[in-house]
Amino acid sequence: MAPVVLPIRAALGCVLVDDVVAREAIPPFANSSMDGYALRAVDTRVAPSRLRVIGEIAAGGAPTLTVGPGEAMRIMTGAPIPEGADAVIMVEESIIDGDHVVLSSAAAPGQSVRRVGEDVAIGDTALLAGTVLRPAHLGVLASLGELSVSVYPRITVGVISSGDELVEDGSELKPGQIREANKELLMALVERANAVPVDLGLVRDDEKELVSAFLDAIGRCDALVTSGGVSMGDYDLVKATLNRLGEMQWMQIAIQPAKPFAFGRLKHGERVVPVFGLPGNPVSSMVSFELIARPAILKMMGHDVLDRVLVHAIADAPLRRRAGDGKVNWQRVVAHFGDDGRVHVESTGAQGSHQLANSAGANAFARLEDGTGVESGGEVLVVLLD
Numbered sequence: 001m002a003p004v005v006l007p008i009r010a011a012l013g014c015v016l017v018d019d020v021v022a023r024e025a026i027p028p029f030a031n032s033s034m035d036g037y038a039l040r041a042v043d044t045r046v047a048p049s050r051l052r053v054i055g056e057i058a059a060g061g062a063p064t065l066t067v068g069p070g071e072a073m074r075i076m077t078g079a080p081i082p083e084g085a086d087a088v089i090m091v092e093e094s095i096i097d098g099d100h101v102v103l104s105s106a107a108a109p110g111q112s113v114r115r116v117g118e119d120v121a122i123g124d125t126a127l128l129a130g131t132v133l134r135p136a137h138l139g140v141l142a143s144l145g146e147l148s149v150s151v152y153p154r155i156t157v158g159v160i161s162s163g164d165e166l167v168e169d170g171s172e173l174k175p176g177q178i179r180e181a182n183k184e185l186l187m188a189l190v191e192r193a194n195a196v197p198v199d200l201g202l203v204r205d206d207e208k209e210l211v212s213a214f215l216d217a218i219g220r221c222d223a224l225v226t227s228g229g230v231s232m233g234d235y236d237l238v239k240a241t242l243n244r245l246g247e248m249q250w251m252q253i254a255i256q257p258a259k260p261f262a263f264g265r266l267k268h269g270e271r272v273v274p275v276f277g278l279p280g281n282p283v284s285s286m287v288s289f290e291l292i293a294r295p296a297i298l299k300m301m302g303h304d305v306l307d308r309v310l311v312h313a314i315a316d317a318p319l320r321r322r323a324g325d326g327k328v329n330w331q332r333v334v335a336h337f338g339d340d341g342r343v344h345v346e347s348t349g350a351q352g353s354h355q356l357a358n359s360a361g362a363n364a365f366a367r368l369e370d371g372t373g374v375e376s377g378g379e380v381l382v383v384l385l386d
């Protein structure tokens with residue numbers, strides 16, 4: 001995607017295109033880190049010292065007086081250090097005595113003075129190209145006077161749910177109908193990935209409807225995520241329709257949940273839109289989005305790091321699975337840091353791929369190789385989702 005220039009506030013979570021080289025220093029001038037007295041350190045060598053107070057300066061002020069021998073200036077945090085002074089003694093170590101101040105401690109030169117450029121000097125590379133902008137990075141850009149920034153844009157990701165049985169308008173369910181879940185789930189996951197979700201609606205198991213939905217998607221979106229209709233059923237028409245329109249790869253992935261998966265490219269004139277055909281069961285949709293679609297979406301937005309953090313965790317209760325299917329299980333778990341400094345996990349509950357409610361609280365997926373699972377106290381690899 002071609003870079004765009006955005007106001008910094010709009011660039012949260014985006015990837016920086018170029019290094020940001022500081023044109024200004026942070027701090028821009030030497031200033032006090034304390035409320036206290038600006039003075040010459042040499043005048044405080046023998047504590048207590050008694051100095052004449054010649055004035056005061058607050059944050060935002062510009063000093064006009066020079067601090068001479070035997071003198072001090074009342075100073076507030078963030079105020080510029082006046083000419084002549086080279087240290088600040090905090091107010092807690094002072095007692096006012098008429099127009100003098102008595103200081104109970106000695107100051108070292110530079111004490112409580114924030115030097116010019118001590119965070120960022122002019123010419124420093126403050127942020128590297130490729131940085132994923134976090135809230136603090138936006139603060140740094142603002143500190144440098146950079147009001148806008150060149151980033152890779154958020155891509156728009158169309159989300160389609162398919163299936164004759166689906167209802168999303170809140171109306172009473174007729175026999176055989178269920179409520180739509182995946183579109184809400186996937187729209188939110190797209191948003192969490194810092195992309196822009198586009199609701200392309202529910203599409204019936206009908207080739208004509210599917211074709212027009214996909215063409216609509218090509219026109220409006222940079223990528224497309226569909227759910228349902230990619231397995232072996234007679235009405236899994238997403239598969240057939242995408243085959244007609246695009247270059248598709250159909251996969252049976254050796255994972256559970258989310259075995260069937262489709263990836264392909266829809267072409268329309270110059271445009272090529274990648275499409276991720278996720279299975280319909282809600283948990284399968286969630287897991288395959290996380291493991292497969294999300295990294296691809298991040299890559300389209302210029303990210304270098306595509307994988308989430310993987311850690312060795314302790315299973316606080318057994319994580320069971322059926323052995324012998326040759327698949328890797330991705331079980332939904334809740335992870336927390338224990339007092340031992342390790343990540344601990346527990347299953348969220350029933351692990352059926354249709355049981356989204358039982359998986360909804362997961363903040364991690366545990367990776368279980370083929371076998372019977374992991375006993376209580378055993379180690380397990382987990383992907384942290386937050």
Ligand code: AMP
Binds near residue numbers: 178181182228230282
């Ligand atoms: P499919 O992949 O179309 O065969 O769907 C597999 C299962 O997931 C079926 O039980 C569907 O009813 C269910 N399903 C498909 N799409 C959705 C959706 N958007 N929300 C909730 N359940 C769905």
Ligand code: MG
Binds near residue numbers: 163164229235236280
């Ligand atoms: Mg279906």
